[in-house]
Amino acid sequence: MRAPFSTALAIAFGLVVLLGYFIPAPCDPANPGLSCTFLGIRVVLLDWGATLAGVAMLVGIVNLALVHWRKVRASGKERDLLSAVFLLAFLITLAAGLWFTPADVRFQRAVLGIQTPVEISLMALLVVTLAYASLRLLQRRSGLMAVSFVISALVFLLLMSGLSGLFQQVPLLREPVNVINRLPLAGARGILLGIALGSLTAGLRILLGADRPYSG
Amino acid sequence: MNINAVIGLVFLVLGVGLMLIFFFVRRNQPVRALRSISAFQHLRRALGLAVEDGKRLHVSLGQANILNSNGASALVGLSTLERVAQLSSLGDRPPVATSGDGTLAILSQDTLRSTYRRIGAFEMYNPDRGRLAGPTPFAYIAGTLPVISREQVSANLLIGNFGPEGALLCERAEQQSAFTLAASDALPAQAALYASAQEPLIGEELFAVPAYLQGTPVYQVSLHVQDILRWVVVGVLVIGAIFQFIMPLLGGGAP
Incomplete structure (x- = not known):
């Protein structure tokens, strides 16, 4: 068996979270029993999972920035100058987010002012794409x-x-x-x-x- | 325990029991042939052509959060990526995987790394080949479109959780004359992908991808159990409908 330790951990954590679904909640704190134990373990495990997912997103974003950085620095066909636009936008947003904090209304307005029109444009493009695909469907x-x-x-x-x-x-x-x-x-x-x-x-x-x- | 939990538990126990029984019964038997689905025949051909032509395969894993209920589709995508990496290891260009969730991006890198290590081709591993394309649905699409058009991709496998915006990826693949097989666990996406993808998979066909690509007993057993459970559900629904119909006729209330 490959990776027995991680397999055992995955199975154990998976079973605990799964059992948590079948054991009735909420538990009675005055009379803690099996129900409270499982509920507690399940909540802790899910919290860890959520934290790890947040860290994973951060790692993914750093990886994304690095991929685009390598594309800017590459030579020949691999080079993509649009990646420079991405990196510039990324750095400006990151710096503004750190300076003003994501809770700042001006920062939110600036980000949404760019993100919303771009997403609406893609949505419009999707409508045209789907209409065209439907027309072609019977041909294909x-x-x-x-x-x-x-x-x-x-x-x-x-x-x-x-x-x-x-x-x-x-x-x-x-x-x-x-x-x-x-x-x-x-x-x-x-x-x-x-x-x-x-x-x-x-x-x-x-x-x-x-x-x-x-x-x- | 409420009635939903009891029904869930019954299906869980039934699923585990059937899976263990079939696995131990069939472990020494030859792998059985599965019913022919044209999408998988075309996929195998596209995989072979990609290796011959020195082109790349792209596995788009969608934006499922592994902690949510739609995480199962992401697991199917990862199993597919594992097999695609094995099949394309003879080619010049290793596959690329894009995802819309950080955990999924890390798992895709991990899948590629473990696959290459296992087949003794670790030099082919490049962490940039398992990447986060964008953290929101449209950012994910915007980040994936350049991969399809600029990274010499000849076959795209869209397997995971997508919204209808996945049709934009199929359209770009069509423009690049690339093969596309698309499967999503989201209903709106299934309709959009049916219209736009070359080979769409509907409903639970998504979960059959590893069985058709891997051909190992465990995936085939899983598919068999899935079929049996489906017939159980069909039986329960039919019996319930009959009861609902005849109970008022017999003078009782609706069950």
Whole structure:
């Protein structure tokens, strides 16, 4: 077995956190028992996890800055001057954040003043991209699934753009429209059940030590 | 313990039991062939072509937080990255992994390092090949787009937690004539990726990726258990619906 120590640690911590879900909370501090012990251990472990995740984000950001620094310093095709723009923006934001602190309203306004328009522009680009992809879908993919997808998308776009309310005023159409409106919910539940079962088995692989996405 | 916890516990015990039984029964048997899914056949071909052409593979791990319930999709992405790193070790260019979460970025570096160490090709390891592309959804997309277009990528695997903005990555890959296989655990993303990706995976197919790539018994057993649990859920739903239908007819209240 590779990395037995980290595997044992991962399994032990995973089991404690998992058991915490099945042991009823809150515990009674006046009469602390197994429930309080597990709840306490679970909270401590999750707090450690959250702290480590925060540190990991910091490490990731430093790594990101270093990757762009190397791209600026590289020669030939590897060189990317847009990375210099990234580094400049990163350093200015970092310096301003340290100077004014992230809680400062002026700092927040300045950051959001740049971030929000950029994200809205990307969102607009996404709308165009998705419209174009939908148009191309039947060219790229034939079959019942693709046709059903396009028809469903069109039907629900029309229904959600106000037609649904209009149809519900007609007594004869009210029930069929209600049934059609429930269809996406049923489909979504089916897909989510599949994802939940997949998540369960993926988690069990880790808990049983059969899958180890860490080297130790 | 409330009813939800009891149901969860039943599925957990059933899952562990089935997994252990199948694993010990099948551990000495040859690996069984899985049902053919065209997306995986195309993926294998794209992996082979990337190695032959000296191009790079890109694994986009999404922005799942490993501490949240969507962390399972990230684990699938990491297993995929491990296999992709093994398969492409004969090629000139090692794969690159991008993620939208710091923990995931570190785990991707760790996966690459342990894989190269295990296959005896540690000189191929470069920590820059497992990188955080951006900490917010759109920053992640903005950071990943240049990877697809400028790092000689011929196949992209988008496996993890994405929003619908993942369609922008598929579109850029399309412009670069690169292969794209996309799978997300988020419903809006699945719809967007179905329209934009060359090979989309829907629903629990995401969790089948390691079984189709790795071919080891543990992943196949996991897939088998997943199928059985799905049939159990289907059975419970059907029985519940029948009860709900016949109870009023028999004079009782709805269960």
